[in-house]
Amino acid sequence: MKTGTVIKHAGIQYTALLNENGKRISCTLRGKLRLNEDKTTNPVAVGDIVDIDFDENNNSGIIVNVHPRKNYIIRKPSNLSKQSHIVAANIDTAFLVVTVTMPETKLEFVDRFLLTTEAYHIHTIIIVNKTDLYKTDILKQSLAEFKDIYGKAGYEILEISATEEININILKEKLKDKVSVFLGNSGTGKSTLINSIDGSYKAKTGKMSEAHKSGMHTTTFYEMFNLNFGGYIIDTPGIKGFGLTDEFEKTELYHFFPEIFKFSKKCKYNPCLHTHEPQCEVKLAVERGDIANSRYNNYLKIMNSDNAKYRY
Numbered sequence: 604m605k606t607g608t609v610i611k612h613a614g615i616q617y618t619a620l621l622n623e624n625g626k627r628i629s630c631t632l633r634g635k636l637r638l639n640e641d642k643t644t645n646p647v648a649v650g651d652i653v654d655i656d657f658d659e660n661n662n663s664g665i666i667v668n669v670h671p672r673k674n675y676i677i678r679k680p681s682n683l684s685k686q687s688h689i690v691a692a693n694i695d696t697a698f699l700v701v702t703v704t705m706p707e708t709k710l711e712f713v714d715r716f717l718l719t720t721e722a723y724h725i726h727t728i729i730i731v732n733k734t735d736l737y738k739t740d741i742l743k744q745s746l747a748e749f750k751d752i753y754g755k756a757g758y759e760i761l762e763i764s765a766t767e768e769i770n771i772n773i774l775k776e777k778l779k780d781k782v783s784v785f786l787g788n789s790g791t792g793k794s795t796l797i798n799s800i801d802g803s804y805k806a807k808t809g810k811m812s813e814a815h816k817s818g819m820h821t822t823t824f825y826e827m828f829n830l831n832f833g834g835y836i837i838d839t840p841g842i843k844g845f846g847l848t849d850e851f852e853k854t855e856l857y858h859f860f861p862e863i864f865k866f867s868k869k870c871k872y873n874p875c876l877h878t879h880e881p882q883c884e885v886k887l888a889v890e891r892g893d894i895a896n897s898r899y900n901n902y903l904k905i906m907n908s909d910n911a912k913y914r915y
Contacts, residue, residue: 613824650692679846700787721859735764752895765796789841
């Protein structure tokens with residue numbers, strides 16, 4: 604029996620890196636693990652530490668056990684899907700790659716992602732990519748508004764241009780000796796960004812869809828690779844939406860919006876849902892502009908969705 608780290612997932616095939624010697628081996632799943640696929644599309648994810656029944660003659664193995672995860676990112680492909688998908692596991696930092704245009708990243712997507720990383724205790728940094736394109740007054744204003752929304756929420760925001768390598772060195776410092784995952788909509792430039800960080804990876808890049816000004820999928824699998832200056836990046840396929848999976852308790856949902864949680868401590872009532880209660884400090888903060896309207900409205904939207912439940 605060997606122990607290793609899953610570094611690639613493509614369909615039913617996995618690649619693991621053995622802990623004892625760094626050898627890469629091709630793996631499949633034991634049947635008992637595959638039974639869990641009624642809950643998730645992948646019971647094993649990139650970043651997982653696994654036990655492997657290793658066949659040295661064929662340099663292959665069967666994954667028989669997954670070690671407990673310190674954290675993970677999980678999503679539903681769509682609101683109609685009954686299954687969820689584990690994006691990556693055992694992460695130090697999640698980098699959400701967004702763009703103001705070509706394509707425009709929707710704020711609801713951002714908020715759903717951030718809610719999930721907050722719930723699973725994953726440090727998150729927002730990368731605003733393609734800043735070399737934001738030359739008009741309208742786009743500059745859009746960037747300023749985005750930074751104001753998420754700056755107030757307490758998130759670190761990096762302005763990056765992968766094509767012109769603006770602030771790439773700052774990003775490298777944050778990646779060094781960490782396990783990081785990059786996630787974003789198709790077309791936000793994740794693959795180009797990764798190539799500018801470490802050209803040895805050669806992530807596949809694609810052109811924009813001119814008809815819809817949106818990205819076309821280039822990365823089709825999940826893969827972890829080591830950086831030449833120390834650390835690991837998990838590259839993921841671009842996604843259109845970020846469906847929430849867990850049923851969050853209505854009385855605790857605000858915990859995962861840092862700025863709402865901050866002001867909630869001064870609410871008159873406890874618990875306070877920050878919807879209809881009198882003397883609610885959160886609603887007053889929204890009126891003052893200390894909490895962005897978009898963040899509060901998305902909080903209410905999730906509160907009223909099937910993802911939020913009362914539990915007794």
